[in-house]
């Protein structure tokens with residue numbers, strides 16, 4: 001670490017649990033952030049200020065005036081610009097040492113697989129189930145930790161699927177893809193601006209802890225926030241031994257999962273997940 005790095009990250013280094021060793025792990029890490037919207041904005045900002053070595057920021061959308069209420073990576077001057085590039089500019093302005101790789105596309109198939117394989121942690125900041133399940137399959141296959149967040153209206157959810165561990169549940173264990181779930185469009189339902197900040201920042205916290213190897217992650221716990229009453233709930237859940245994705249009979253552990261048909265139509269409208277009651281144990 002250079003003198004400038006020691007100074008820049010001194011308030012991290014001062015933390016007994018983190019120290020120079022933990023900060024060095026963050027500096028050496030590659031974080032994949034899928035989605036540069038309400039959740040991806042604060043998540044990417046904190047990963048960049050904390051000095052994560054490489055940050056791949058993926059979003060197929062462009063900045064729109066209605067995004068600015070909550071998507072704090074973007075500015076009015078960058079309306080119309082690709083969100084990934086707008087995000088790169090915001091992150092470079094704060095910490096130019098971070099290698100930000102902007103990708104304007106909807107990740108799928110081999111490309112998603114390759115990126116997940118090269119990442120040390122994956123942050124799901126997307127707004128539709130099909131992409132969430134595709135990211136989960138790739139993370140299960142490559143045994144990469146997945147930090148998942150969701151926010152709609154005043155309801156937020158955060159969890160970690162620490163898939164390097166055999167007994168850790170995956171996203172599909174909690175939210176089975178085949179289940180008839182309701183998807184609700186953000187544009188119709190609305191979302192409270194600071195809620196996305198709280199959830200996205202929590203995702204950054206979990207990602208940095210995983211990278212530094214400190215603390216206890218949210219693996220096996222779903223944190224749910226009702227921002228209207230500012231009430232948090234902590235629901236424990238276990239791995240589903242019959243899970244179609246991470247279970248023993250799943251092809252996802254092998255390379256077969258890539259041969260599945262595309263999980264979503266290319267023109268699918270962006271949607272947000274609604275908060276559901278998670279299975280308690």
Ligand SMILES: [Zn+2]
Pocket residue numbers: 169170171172173174240243244245246247
């Ligand atoms: Zn599973």
